[in-house]
Amino acid sequence: MSDLFKYIVQIILVCLVTLGVHIMVLAFMDKPLFDNQIITAYAGNVALAVLIVMGLLKVPETLQNSRGFLFLLGSFLKFGFFFLAFYSNFKVDGAIQRIEFFAFFIPYAAALVMETKCLIDRLSK
Amino acid sequence: MVIRQVIMQFTRALFFLAVLVLIQPVFLTASEHSEHASDSTESTQIVYQEPAQDGMSMKQEIKAHIQHHLQDGHDFHLYTDTETNTHVGFPLLVILLDDGVQVFSSSRFHHGESVAESNGNFYALHHGKVYKTDAAGTFEMRDGHVHNEKPLDFSITKNVFSIMAFALMLILLFTGAARSYKKSLVPSGSAKFLEPLIIFVRDEIAIPNIGEKHYKRFMSYLLTVFFFIWLVNLFGLTPLGINVTNSISVTFALAVMTFVITQFSGKKEYWKHIFWMPGVPVPMKILLAPIELLGVFIKPFALLIRLYANITAGHIVLMSLIGLMFIFHSWIGSTLSFGLSVFISFIELLVAALQAYIFTMLTALYFGSAVAEHEDH
């Protein structure tokens, strides 16, 4: 339990810090701060990352070897999340702008790094 | 031993292919000269969908035919008589996910010449694909592309029908072979021919790549892939025009299955080698992780492209050579082209087996890497 708790706190902390930096950069560039579903992107990615980490830690004994597979499955889940919640909104104006892309990609990358760290910890045990 | 023979055959085939490529320009220039005469020729060349128009040269006709031959279709089409414009073949089931499920016979399209109506929706074919349209069948064309809505198409197309037929053939063939073992352990009938192939897959592909310990789990998949691809490739060489492996969707499906099985059977060691490569310094580990992860996806992608490209290229070469026969008007040219196409057909026979072998081999290799225990670290 404490392990899981530790990971969840780490994920939330890292994503909060990233969000802070992200917003600061946006403010510095005089861009709208909370546009492009940026909060949804962070919240969604954190939620999915927590879900995946939970899956990685609570995986039954028989599937211990398939943790990596679970990780990949989680990534596909995230792609699904992106296509369901963001893709159509981003595509409304015909193209995905750089700022839109980063609004999703930065929290995605941050959460991914944390998940990967968790997976590596598990694998190295 | 067998492998060495195959490799020898293959090198020989490659050599001839190289010779072929070298002499091809000769034919091409020859065909340029004879082009002007081609309008007046009488031929039994088959053209689908777009009947030979005035001004459409023989070369274009052949190109269209090759394109069509390589394409999937909504009916099982054998050939078309251009003179009378009659089609020989049989219709198949169209299943569309649009406004609920629409199921109707492909005969309603009249080989792409008319609009099909189902529950108040109108559909029409353009280049073998189903588009939603109105009662008049108008296509919204923009820069050469149709911009009509495309319904999700789960039709039993020619390829799907062929896959079903192949599956049935494989089931009949191998359950028949399996039955012969009930009588005695000595193979009889078709098993006599099939058993060495099965043993080849087991001893030359599965065991060396996966290892004694784990190979049994993957045998069913490897054998099915091997015989499926081989049979499909062989049938692709017949004039029936069933080319399942040169359809990217089929090879993609096979590659996805290989990918999923590989990742699912991946052991702890396998994942560790991807995400946290043992035995290298930490910065290298961080650098290697994305590369290795990318490699996980690239490997099956290479698999699908290899099979697709090889078979498609073979068909194009073969059909181009056959097409040359109609372009040549001289006795010598046609004979040469005929000889070459016969020759390429033989090579294609070899390629059919070779591609099945390579696909199965690489699949086994990936499985092997997934279950490897890396005692050496």
Place this chain on the structure above:
Amino acid sequence: MEKLIEQFSVGLFFWQTILFLVLVFILKKYAWKPILDSVSEREDTIRESLESAEKAKKELTELQSKNESLIIEAKIERDALLKEAREIKDKIVNDAKGEAKEEADKIVKAAYAAIEAQKSGAIAEMKSEMASLSISIAEKIIRKELSSDEQQKSLANELVADLKLN
């Protein structure tokens, strides 16, 4: 690449996946498993029978070599027996010879001894005979003619002649 994506058909992908999985499962149950099982069973049978044949062959050769060694052993034993017998015979013969010789020697010796004894006995008897003879002679001489020297002398001569005769 674009052409490839354009060619991609979700329907075909879907059908291929479904049909292929069904094919794998049907073939696994009704073809691959029975065929592979029979093949491996047959391979096992072949291996086992080869092994047992090999074993039998080995046993046979072992038996043969055993037989051979037995024969050799028997031969050696026979030879040894023969040798021993010969030795015994020789010994017996030699012993007999020795004993016989000894016996003969003994007999000869005994004979010598007897002869010697008889001889010495005879000599002793003769000596005593001679002594008694001499005494009787001397008595006769002394009794008859001890009166003259002549007579004494002739008597002495006579005696001496007698002695020489002996």
